[in-house]
Amino acid sequence: MPATTATPPPALRPYLAARHELLWHEADAFAAEHIAPRAVRMEAAPGRVESKVADLMAARGWFAVTVPAAFGGLGAGNVAKTVLIHRIACVSAAAAAILQATLIPVGALLHFATYEQKGRWLPGVADGSLLLSIAVTEPTAGGHIGGIETTAEKAGNHWLITGSKIHIGNSHLAGAHLVIARTAEAGVRTSQALTAFMVESDRHGLCVPAHRPGLGLHGFSAGRLDLDHVRVPVDNVIGEIGQGLSVAQSSSILYGRPNLAAVSLGIHEAVAATTTSYLKARPRYRGALSDLPVLRDRVGDMEARLRAARILAYQAVHLLDQGLSCDADLINAKYLGHQWAMKSAQDAMELHGAHALDREYLLQRLWRDIQHTHPPAGTGEVQRIRLSDAAFDDDHIQWSERLAAETAWAQPDPTAA
Numbered sequence: 001m002p003a004t005t006a007t008p009p010p011a012l013r014p015y016l017a018a019r020h021e022l023l024w025h026e027a028d029a030f031a032a033e034h035i036a037p038r039a040v041r042m043e044a045a046p047g048r049v050e051s052k053v054a055d056l057m058a059a060r061g062w063f064a065v066t067v068p069a070a071f072g073g074l075g076a077g078n079v080a081k082t083v084l085i086h087r088i089a090c091v092s093a094a095a096a097a098i099l100q101a102t103l104i105p106v107g108a109l110l111h112f113a114t115y116e117q118k119g120r121w122l123p124g125v126a127d128g129s130l131l132l133s134i135a136v137t138e139p140t141a142g143g144h145i146g147g148i149e150t151t152a153e154k155a156g157n158h159w160l161i162t163g164s165k166i167h168i169g170n171s172h173l174a175g176a177h178l179v180i181a182r183t184a185e186a187g188v189r190t191s192q193a194l195t196a197f198m199v200e201s202d203r204h205g206l207c208v209p210a211h212r213p214g215l216g217l218h219g220f221s222a223g224r225l226d227l228d229h230v231r232v233p234v235d236n237v238i239g240e241i242g243q244g245l246s247v248a249q250s251s252s253i254l255y256g257r258p259n260l261a262a263v264s265l266g267i268h269e270a271v272a273a274t275t276t277s278y279l280k281a282r283p284r285y286r287g288a289l290s291d292l293p294v295l296r297d298r299v300g301d302m303e304a305r306l307r308a309a310r311i312l313a314y315q316a317v318h319l320l321d322q323g324l325s326c327d328a329d330l331i332n333a334k335y336l337g338h339q340w341a342m343k344s345a346q347d348a349m350e351l352h353g354a355h356a357l358d359r360e361y362l363l364q365r366l367w368r369d370i371q372h373t374h375p376p377a378g379t380g381e382v383q384r385i386r387l388s389d390a391a392f393d394d395d396h397i398q399w400s401e402r403l404a405a406e407t408a409w410a411q412p413d414p415t416a417a
């Protein structure tokens with residue numbers, strides 16, 4: 001596969017500190033040594049969930065990139081998280097998807113879990129022994145959180161959870177799932193009707209049907225969870241009872257959107273690199289296809305999109321790390337990052353002629369993988385709804401502002417001065 005940007009481009013300087021650049025090189029070296037050789041195998045065996053790559057990333061502590069050192073994590077922040085996901089996605093979007101899927105519930109725990117709960121769940125993520133998933137989507141409700149039908153009923157010191165979740169990232173690798181369930185009766189507003197629960201994967205009554213490969217992201221599992229009266233202790237409630245919508249929404253905006261922007265960016269970089277190297281190598285007349293103005297014009301457009309997508313992805317998480325209000329920027333980075341990568345992937349297919357249709361050729365994988373960054377963390381329609389809210393200045397919660405205002409929404413660290 002042709003090399004993507006080896007050193008961070010100067011346009012990213014405002015957002016990258018020296019430690020981010022080190023991480024960038026570390027991720028590239030890791031991807032070249034450990035992921036690139038496995039990417040071919042992952043593609044050839046779509047029915048297999050790739051746990052080895054997850055183990056290797058876990059051993060580096062990357063699933064805890066945003067977890068504070070007090071809980072064993074790297075405490076490196078959101079720009080560092082984007083660096084890791086982006087650079088891994090240049091080589092394998094499926095491996096990057098495995099990484100990002102755990103980083104969403106980690107974000108939810110950081111904001112909503114009590115200090116004791118953080119101490120219970122996060123060290124396992126940090127030492128690599130525990131991967132997580134966030135389980136919101138349901139067969140009927142789809143992306144409509146208010147339509148969630150999974151219920152949780154209180155039974156003494158426990159809750160009994162029943163329902164089904166689908167398209168759950170890391171369904172087959174996670175040791176615990178952050179499940180959003182309905183805890184209020186019909187008629188209660190969604191903002192008070194849902195609650196978040198940590199559900200260990202070995203709980204009786206939880207069934208994860210066999211992995212079914214999708215169009216792309218081979219090696220990544222985004223499968224189904226069936227819960228039949230799964231009993232969890234009250235200690236497994238994350239946040240307040242009735243706060244499930246806030247847990248799901250804030251995680252999706254603050255972590256899901258930028259994570260998916262980073263996956264799209266990695267795929268986009270690989271699409272552009274594959275296309276330029278193909279056009280340079282393919283002879284035509286007395287030169288190569290890359291000499292033809294009409295093709296260069298399309299590559300110029302691709303380069304414009306890629307450069308803009310890079311800035312959006314990094315600028316948004318930089319604002320988040322600075323504690324600035326940036327919900328709309330996170331949403332925009334995901335929305336345009338996907339749209340632009342899709343457009344470039346489609347152009348790349350056409351620029352490769354029939355060669356693009358060869359099953360063994362990398363571009364096919366990239367084109368299939370990019371289809372997978374549209375639905376998660378909000379489809380294009382959902383992003384445009386949120387962005388039009390921002391345009392009309394409609395009243396909506398700024399999760400990034402709340403993050404800055406309240407470093408921990410849950411119980412404070414009792415050991416802190």
Ligand SMILES: Cc1cc2nc3c(=O)[nH]c(=O)nc-3n(C[C@H](O)[C@H](O)[C@H](O)COP(=O)(O)OP(=O)(O)OC[C@H]3O[C@@H](n4cnc5c(N)ncnc54)[C@H](O)[C@@H]3O)c2cc1C
Nearest residue numbers: 134135136137142143167168169222372375376377379381
């Ligand atoms: C790779 C991948 C990973 C995922 N990971 C997770 C995960 O970890 N956890 C999880 O819970 N879910 C996950 N999902 C699921 C994802 O969040 C949903 O696919 C998404 O919310 C959309 O739901 P849906 O696919 O059921 O589509 P639907 O909600 O049924 O929507 C279908 C179409 O209707 C449009 N639409 C729906 N409602 C509206 C509206 N109000 N206004 C305008 N248009 C609308 C949508 O934009 C879409 O085009 C993942 C999905 C993928 C592909």
